[in-house]
Amino acid sequence: FLKGMAQYGKPEYWEDRYQRDTEAFDWYQRYAGLKDIITQYISPTFQILNIGCGNSRMSEEMYEEGYEHITNIDISFTVIKSMSEEYKEKCPNMIYKQMDVRSLQFEQGTFDCVIDKGTFDSILCGDGSGPNSEQTLNEIYRVLSPTGVYVCISYGVPDQRENYFRNNAFDWELHTHKVAKPTISTSAIVSSEDKDPKNFHYIYVMRKTVGKKGDD
Numbered sequence: 001f002l003k004g005m006a007q008y009g010k011p012e013y014w015e016d017r018y019q020r021d022t023e024a025f026d027w028y029q030r031y032a033g034l035k036d037i038i039t040q041y042i043s044p045t046f047q048i049l050n051i052g053c054g055n056s057r058m059s060e061e062m063y064e065e066g067y068e069h070i071t072n073i074d075i076s077f078t079v080i081k082s083m084s085e086e087y088k089e090k091c092p093n094m095i096y097k098q099m100d101v102r103s104l105q106f107e108q109g110t111f112d113c114v115i116d117k118g119t120f121d122s123i124l125c126g127d128g129s130g131p132n133s134e135q136t137l138n139e140i141y142r143v144l145s146p147t148g149v150y151v152c153i154s155y156g157v158p159d160q161r162e163n164y165f166r167n168n169a170f171d172w173e174l175h176t177h178k179v180a181k182p183t184i185s186t187s188a189i190v191s192s193e194d195k196d197p198k199n200f201h202y203i204y205v206m207r208k209t210v211g212k213k214g215d216d
Helices: 004-011 011-020 031-041 058-064 077-087 120-125 129-143 156-166
Strands: 047-052 070-074 094-096 111-117 142-152 172-180 200-208
Touching: 004 070, 031 058, 031 172, 031 200, 047 058, 058 070, 058 156, 070 077, 077 094, 111 120, 120 129, 120 142, 129 142, 129 156, 142 156, 156 172, 156 200
Parallel strands: 047 070, 047 111, 070 094, 111 142
Antiparallel strands: 142 200, 172 200
């Protein structure tokens, strides 16, 4: 199992996967399962960067809700080409670029929000996860505006993730939320009393505090 997970940290794995599998696929949650939390932190006017977009419908579903300023990046040339073709008419304002999240080709402070659904998790699965995860967070922090928000959707429980985000190098506030994992039966609901971490996905929201003083 762990050996299989390690593949997720390799760019060649994703390129090969998207060449073979063109069906849309959403890791963890569809937008509907995240909407109540995302709308607390993200405005439709925001410039949004979706890292490791893959062939997820997340950006399309957000676009339909009025979030039209979305730039999507992925390390796979194949998936970026395919997604940009698919959405050029359906979501004309959306942008797709091939890019490595460890070396973002954007100016400092470009985005009001960075959304990450499973990309940080994938990086932690691969070789060199320590330096790669640090580089990724440094780049995300750099491209966020002074009051920008990083939303990381993860299977990792707080004990396994919060230490990465509580790095003293980052001047941001961390808020942790959880949502029940989708079930095969749409009628099945996880009880609010459920304490089993395996039944949830976690949403880590980091809001920059730089420049907040004096803001309304």
